Amino acid sequence: MNKSGLSDPRQLRREIRDGGFCGPTAGSGGDALQANLVILAAEDAGDFMRLCQSNPRPCPLLAVGEPGDPSLPALGQGIDLRHDLPRYRVWREGELTDEPTDIADLWRDDLVSFALGCSFSFEDALTRAGIPMRHHQTGCNVPMYRTNLPTRAAGRFSGPLVVSMRPMRPADAIEAVQICARFPLAHGAPVHLGDPAQIGIADIMAPDYGDSPDIRDGELPVFWACGVTPQAAIVTARPALAITHAPGHMLVTDIPAGRAEAMLTGVSPAE
Known part of the structure; x- marks a missing residue:
């Protein structure tokens, strides 16, 4: 199994982008907040947003991208969702069709990205x-x-x-x-x-x-x-195209997990 000992999230994302790391991200990136990923066409994004809002335990929303924008600046400097996960899943009409290590060739101007919290x-x-x-x-x-x-x-x-x-x-x-x-x-x-x-x-x-x-x-x-819950929902919903992380292969953000609540919501967690 490909395992990275990098504790710096930006260095880890560079290693992933360069093809030097393609394994699960558990234990990598130090204390950085890790994120599940769901990417859908804009026409499907509203219903998926409501799924997350109705199920915050498995689908805690960290950030939502602008249509066609593969960056998530709220979660890290220079993030590019087309390249920065070790492995992705591609779903067509609810069927898993591919597990690539890069999705640049699939990117479209109508795609909306959702980053969800991860137990890692x-x-x-x-x-x-x-x-x-x-x-x-x-x-x-x-x-x-x-x-x-x-x-x-x-x-x-x-x-x-x-x-x-x-x-x-x-x-x-x-x-x-x-x-x-x-x-x-x-x-x-x-x-x-x-x-x-x-x-x-x-x-x-x-x-x-x-x-x-x-x-x-x-x-x-x-x-x-678990943030794989949306993948089970994608099977039921059968959108024309959906892109997710491969289970265990996460987006590693720049945000320390212990400070995520305050940084992303402005509300400090209870002591």
Whole structure:
């Protein structure tokens, strides 16, 4: 697995743009806020905006681009969404058709970009608190699952909640709830702990996205709302064209995750 040790977000984006890094971004970029990406034609953007507004836990909006503009200046200097993610997904009529490392040839003047918060953003804080991230240790992508929990529909967009999972000892899970609650723009606290069957996951070892987990004795699965949720909604909505990040392959912004709430909303998180 291609892994970057770069902690400077701008250097990491340059490495991605130059083709030197094409793997999942978990553990890269230091404490920088990471973002999921959805790009849609302007005619589909209004309904998708309402989906995000109705489902802020899996779809916390960080920034929305102007039609045809691949930059997101609120999130970082020199960001170019056509090049700055390690891997993308291209959807046509709700079907996944390609996973390129660059989307310059697909860019159009009517495309609107949505950056959504990502759970990778709180992993630096968990690691500094002594809570190990197994997918960092094993060099794997975090496992993600479709659940039986519905999202609130918006126009053509609807679908199930997707969750990411990190195995933890019970004491670490309790501390993780407290830490992650301070990161509402990165999905906040977990949505479920323990028995995966209670949220419709039949086989914890067979994720819908990412890699199979390594769950050890004495650990329980801890689940967070996940920014892959919009991809499930794209399958239902079947827009003519949609471009997203490949699961685990994020936009790494210039914003420190711990300061994101104040910088993007002007409201400091509760202590």
